[in-house]
Amino acid sequence: MTPGQPDKQRDKNMERRKKIIITIDGWSSCGKSTLAKQLAKELDYVYIDSGAMYRAITLYFLRNHVDWTKSAAVEKALANISLEFISNEKSGQAEIYLNGENVEYVIRDLVVAEKVSDVAAVKAVREFAVHQQQQMGKKKGIVMDGRDIGTVVFPKAELKIFMTADNAIRVERRFKELFVKNPNITLDEVKNNLEMRDYIDSHREVSPLRQAEDAIVLDNSHLTMKQQLDIAMDWVRERLH
Numbered sequence: 614m615t616p617g618q619p620d621k622q623r624d625k626n627m628e629r630r631k632k633i634i635i636t637i638d639g640w641s642s643c644g645k646s647t648l649a650k651q652l653a654k655e656l657d658y659v660y661i662d663s664g665a666m667y668r669a670i671t672l673y674f675l676r677n678h679v680d681w682t683k684s685a686a687v688e689k690a691l692a693n694i695s696l697e698f699i700s701n702e703k704s705g706q707a708e709i710y711l712n713g714e715n716v717e718y719v720i721r722d723l724v725v726a727e728k729v730s731d732v733a734a735v736k737a738v739r740e741f742a743v744h745q746q747q748q749m750g751k752k753k754g755i756v757m758d759g760r761d762i763g764t765v766v767f768p769k770a771e772l773k774i775f776m777t778a779d780n781a782i783r784v785e786r787r788f789k790e791l792f793v794k795n796p797n798i799t800l801d802e803v804k805n806n807l808e809m810r811d812y813i814d815s816h817r818e819v820s821p822l823r824q825a826e827d828a829i830v831l832d833n834s835h836l837t838m839k840q841q842l843d844i845a846m847d848w849v850r851e852r853l854h
């Protein structure tokens with residue numbers, strides 16, 4: 614540490630030197646990706662949206678009429694799926710590509726959301742995605758959000774955050790997000806979809822959503838974006854120093 618260096622500069626230098634893995638798990642629509650993007654930007658880390666991978670696989674299955682209850686059909690389909698995250702030059706955010714096609718936006722549709730939890734519960738699908746996620750974390754310096762990132766994908770991650778927020782607030786947030794693209798959507802549809810996904814995600818046999826024992830809970834129901842980032846950055850600094 615150089616004496617006399619201002620705190621902020623000193624923090625920046627520390628953050629540049631040591632790289633850690635940050636995992637953010639939690640319920641649907643509680644702001645995991647917002648916090649993950651904030652942290653990745655602040656630390657100059659890679660952000661990976663693991664849910665986008667399950668959504669892209671679901672999109673492929675739906676488009677190609679793959680019956681995900683049949684293991685042979687799933688194996689065959691997975692062999693034809695290539696997923697990549699490529700940075701969008703304008704936004705600086707990584708976007709997901711399915712076999713060379715940018716599907717970042719189409720995977721957010723309710724049609725995909727209605728099936729993604731079922732597809733994500735298939736063992737072969739999880740093995741396919743988890744293997745790729747672990748490869749992405751090899752060099753550390755990564756923030757990944759999802760449901761099993763701190764428990765299964767990176768059980769040794771230096772910082773594990775488990776996010777939560779009040780149900781009504783989560784429904785409202787997701788509704789606002791989807792309404793922009795689809796003004797016909799109803800609050801009830803969004804509420805039912807969230808409840809269904811939370812139930813399937815936390816009750817499935819393979820890697821269900823649960824809080825890792827060493828995860829820190831962040832309830833952001835009544836926090837501003839700045840407040841949630843400040844809290845999480847304090848946890849990051851504790852691990853970098």
Ligand code: DC
Pocket residue numbers: 641642663664665667668729730733734758759760761762810814
């Ligand atoms: O984070 P999201 O809502 O985009 O995730 C979509 C679905 O994918 C979610 O309902 C559960 C599943 N998922 C999962 O099972 N494991 C992950 N690591 C990430 C997402």
